[in-house]
Amino acid sequence: xxxxxxxxxxxxxxxxxxxxxxxxxxxxxxxxxxxxxxxxxxxxxxxxxxxxxxxxxxxxxxxxxxxxxxxxxxxxxxxxxxxxxxxxxxxxxxxxxxxxxxxxxxxxxxxxxxxxxxxxxxxxxxxxxxxxxxxxxxxxxxxxxxxxxxxxxxxxxxxxxxxxxxxxxxxxxxxxxxxxxxxxxxxxxxxxxxxxxxxxxxxxxxxxxxxxxxxxxxxxxxxxxxxxxxxxxxxxxxxxxxxxxxxxxxxxxxxxxxxxxxxxxxxxxxxxxxxxxxxxxxxxxxxxxxxxxxxxxxxxxxxxxxxxxxxxxxxxxxxxxxxxxxxxxxxxxxxxxxxxxxxxxxxxxxxxxxxxxxxxxxxxxxxxxxxxxxxxxxxxxxxxxxxxxxxxxxxxxxxxxxxxxxxxxxxxxxxxx
Numbered sequence: 001x002x003x004x005x006x007x008x009x010x011x012x013x014x015x016x017x018x019x020x021x022x023x024x025x026x027x028x029x030x031x032x033x034x035x036x037x038x039x040x041x042x043x044x045x046x047x048x049x050x051x052x053x054x055x056x057x058x059x060x061x062x063x064x065x066x067x068x069x070x071x072x073x074x075x076x077x078x079x080x081x082x083x084x085x086x087x088x089x090x091x092x093x094x095x096x097x098x099x100x101x102x103x104x105x106x107x108x109x110x111x112x113x114x115x116x117x118x119x120x121x122x123x124x125x126x127x128x129x130x131x132x133x134x135x136x137x138x139x140x141x142x143x144x145x146x147x148x149x150x151x152x153x154x155x156x157x158x159x160x161x162x163x164x165x166x167x168x169x170x171x172x173x174x175x176x177x178x179x180x181x182x183x184x185x186x187x188x189x190x191x192x193x194x195x196x197x198x199x200x201x202x203x204x205x206x207x208x209x210x211x212x213x214x215x216x217x218x219x220x221x222x223x224x225x226x227x228x229x230x231x232x233x234x235x236x237x238x239x240x241x242x243x244x245x246x247x248x249x250x251x252x253x254x255x256x257x258x259x260x261x262x263x264x265x266x267x268x269x270x271x272x273x274x275x276x277x278x279x280x281x282x283x284x285x286x287x288x289x290x291x292x293x294x295x296x297x298x299x300x301x302x303x304x305x306x307x308x309x310x311x312x313x314x315x316x317x318x319x320x321x322x323x324x325x326x327x328x329x330x331x332x333x334x335x336x337x338x339x340x341x342x343x344x345x346x347x348x349x350x351x352x353x354x355x356x357x358x359x360x361x362x363x364x365x366x367x368x369x370x371x372x373x374x375x376x377x378x379x380x381x382x383x384x385x386x387x388x389x390x391x392x393x394x395x396x397x398x399x400x401x402x403x404x405x406x407x408x409x410x411x412x413x414x415x416x417x
Contacts, residue, residue, distance in 0.1 A: 077104030129183030152377030202369025229304030259287025325406035
């Protein structure tokens with residue numbers, strides 16, 4: 001076999017996101033019945049898909065079709081889409097931005113690959129800087145995005161117990177340490193995997209810390225506001241020159257189009273667009289053309305707040321009810337479901353740990369994600385890492401109930417054995 005570079009070895013090793021996407025791909029290709037409760041695939045909401053179907057029909061006109069498939073966009077995205085998107089945010093939130101603050105990427109994962117390696121890794125003078133996750137657990141896909149090793153650091157959260165079977169993570173600001181080794185702070189809101197939504201107060205403290213240390217605060221809004229709107233309460237959306245927002249069209253129901261949107265200082269936009277041109281030449285046209293009019297006429301707000309948000313809130317309540325029904329006689333806790341499309345389940349003192357539970361469920365054709373993958377930068381050997389799993393409730397109700405029933409059977413067996 002040919003010799004592989006350090007780069008090749010790093011990105012071909014075992015990775016949580018690789019395991020997740022491999023399970024997702026195999027489940028989709030399987031001819032047998034597989035209950036997929038592991039991946040981040042959004043639900044196929046009929047009313048949402050109908051809107052996109054009608055927009056897609058419009059794009060088959062001769063002129064639009066030529067533009068979409070026959071021309072490259074600019075490295076930062078199509079100028080008309082940048083202007084429309086900036087105008088949408090200015091009208092909605094009053095942010096002081098323009099099209100110069102907007103850059104399109106080939107999906108949120110690409111956005112974070114660029115951003116993390118811009119602000120962390122090796123610097124002039126032998127300095128090394130890291131990305132700080134102030135609250136862990138965090139998104140599984142962050143873990144392997146660094147070109148350098150040990151690029152991430154995170155902190156254990158405070159755990160607030162709620163009633164007999166619920167809990168919530170909070171940032172432990174007393175333990176948080178930000179010095180010259182930190183190149184940027186990153187949070188997801190709502191947080192994948194736990195569905196946690198950082199409070200406005202927590203966000204204000206993080207913004208203050210970022211400004212004080214003159215580093216960016218990167219906010220991953222893949223599931224958040226203003227779209228796709230998977231936050232089940234009213235919260236404030238923040239912007240300042242120190243904030244970088246990452247949005248995505250995926251959770252609107254368009255993961256196959258791989259379209260990410262960065263909102264940042266124009267200097268950062270220029271750097272990311274340069275990276276786009278080197279790595280991809282240009283971002284794809286499809287997502288921009290398909291959603292441009294939806295942003296222009298503000299249809300996106302009805303789509304997000306009145307359809308998508310309501311759908312997932314109802315699904316969350318349904319799934320929590322099933323957990324309570326099937327695990328009523330078992331020790332368990334559910335992270336307070338405040339957004340996204342997952343339940344984060346904690347089984348204290350879980351015999352055999354979450355990897356064992358994952359394998360047992362896989363044998364019964366139920367795919368979940370073992371929670372130990374969701375702690376990037378937390379080197380501490382914390383038992384809590386081995387006691388949690390992530391379960392998606394985005395599938396149809398029959399599959400969700402069947403999956404939770406089987407999950408409950410295996411959890412009960414594990415504890416009894």
